[in-house]
Each structure stands twice: as structure tokens, then as C-alpha cells.
Amino acid sequence: GIQVEQSPPDLILQEGANSTLRCNFSDSVNNLQWFHQNPWGQLINLFYIPSGTKQNGRLSATTVATERYSLLYISSSQTTDSGVYFCAALGTSYGKLTFGQGTILTVHP
Amino acid sequence: DSGVTQTPKHLITATGQRVTLRCSPRSGDLSVYWYQQSLDQGLQFLIQYYNGEERAKGNILERFSAQQFPDLHSELNLSSLELGDSALYFCASSVGVWGNGVDEQFFGPGTRLTVL
Numbered sequence: 001g002i003q004v005e006q007s008p009p010d011l012i013l014q015e016g017a018n019s020t021l022r023c024n025f026s027d028s029v030n031n032l033q034w035f036h037q038n039p040w041g042q043l044i045n046l047f048y049i050p051s052g053t054k055q056n057g058r059l060s061a062t063t064v065a066t067e068r069y070s071l072l073y074i075s076s077s078q079t080t081d082s083g084v085y086f087c088a089a090l091g092t093s094y095g096k097l098t099f100g101q102g103t104i105l106t107v108h109p
Numbered sequence: 110d111s112g113v114t115q116t117p118k119h120l121i122t123a124t125g126q127r128v129t130l131r132c133s134p135r136s137g138d139l140s141v142y143w144y145q146q147s148l149d150q151g152l153q154f155l156i157q158y159y160n161g162e163e164r165a166k167g168n169i170l171e172r173f174s175a176q177q178f179p180d181l182h183s184e185l186n187l188s189s190l191e192l193g194d195s196a197l198y199f200c201a202s203s204v205g206v207w208g209n210g211v212d213e214q215f216f217g218p219g220t221r222l223t224v225l
Contacts, residue, residue, distance in 0.1 A: 031212045041197055043216040045111070086152065090212060096167055097142070097201075097214055099152040 002027045002091035006100035013077050013107050021072040021103045023087030031090035032063050034072050038083045077107045113217035115200050121223045127188040130220045132200030134181055140203045141183040143175055147196040158183055159206055190224045197221050
């Protein structure tokens with residue numbers, strides 16, 4: 001099955017800083033999603049982005065499907081951005097979103 | 110709020126017991142997925158149902174079973190529980206199963222299972 005790798009594993013920022021999270025996947029994807037898991041454990045959808053670029057407020061994401069990677073950009077980070085960011089990919093297997101190990105983001109005031 | 114509901118939020122039980130986790134998908138979604146999140150295994154896909162039928166199976170133990178009912182809600186049954194089954198269990202739903210956005214999955218708040 002598809003392999004998903006995220007980097008960096010941990011990221012510590014001061015409030016107001018910008019960051020880039022990376023997701024590499026091993027095969028063609030039909031679905032690529034980014035999630036934020038907040039400290040209460042809830043998985044929040046950020047982007048559905050199998051290809052191209054999308055923006056939502058301070059967050060944006062780009063997936064280059066031909067090169068098998070996706071990037072999540074966080075600008076002007078806030079303490080509420082803290083948590084774990086997951087990338088998940090759906091390859092050729094129905095239904096099975098394969099998750100990366102996540103990037104733990106900590107934003108200090 | 111994703112629109113996916115899960116009950117109960119927390120469950121504490123003993124080894125050897127059986128529990129049932131319940132999930133109601135978003136209105137209009139036909140596909141339901143179950144995932145397990147544990148510290149050592151990360152987020153793992155368990156099983157998928159589409160309109161009442163099983164469509165895909167992942168790393169689901171034989172002690173676990175699931176079904177999707179005619180009203181599209183789903184239940185995950187965990188039996189002969191072991192300490193290692195302690196985890197956060199997520200349900201997700203999507204409109205369909207393949208492509209053009211219909212396979213975007215939305216996750217419920219999860220059920221935190223503790224086996225003592």
C-alpha cells in the first residue's frame with residue numbers, strides 16, 4: 001500500500017512565525033487530506049487537495065502530484081494552531097486513508 | 110463540528126469484556142469508515158462500509174466486527190477486550206468512495222476506550 005511520510009516530526013515556534021510542513025507519498029493518490037488534531041483529540045479537516053493549491057485564511061496547501069508531495073503553510077502562527085498536523089492519502093485502495101505519523105506543532109506566546 | 114456523531118465519548122471497561130461503539134454519519138453521506146488511534150500504531154484504518162455493504166478492510170482484528178444499518182448509522186463491536194485495545198476510535202464519513210471530492214472524509218469526535 002501507499003506510504004506517507006511527514007516532516008518535521010516536531011516544530012516549535014513563537015507566535016507570529018511562519019512554517020511549512022511537508023508530506024511525501026509513495027504512489028499516485030486519488031485523495032490527499034490535511035488534518036489538525038487539537039489538544040482534545042478532535043480531527044479537523046483543513047484541506048482536501050489531491051493536486052493544486054488552496055488557501056483558507058492563514059493556511060494554504062499545495063500538492064504536486066507528479067512529484068508525490070504536499071506542503072502545508074501556516075502563516076502568522078497563533079497559540080491555537082498548536083496540536084498535531086496529519087497528512088493522509090488515499091491511493092488505489094478503496095476507502096483506506098493512510099496517515100503519516102504527524103507533525104507536532106507547539107506555538108509559544 | 111463535522112456533522113459526524115459518535116457515542117459514547119468515553120468508555121472504561123475491563124479485559125475480556127465486549128463493547129459497542131456507535132456512529133452516525135453526516136446527513137447525505139453513504140460511506141462510513143472506522144479508524145483506531147493508539148500511541149504505538151498511530152492512526153490505522155479498520156474498515157469501510159458503503160450503503161450497508163462492506164467495501165474495504167484494513168488492520169481489523171477478528172475480535173472486532175462492524176456493520177452499517179439501513180438508516181446508515183454504523184456500529185463497531187469490540188469483544189474479548191485486551192489492554193492493548195485501549196485507544197481512540199474514530200468514525201468518519203464521506204458522500205461516496207472515489208474521486209472528485211466525494212471521497213473527502215470527515216471525522217467524528219472519537220470514542221476514547223480504556224481497558225483496565
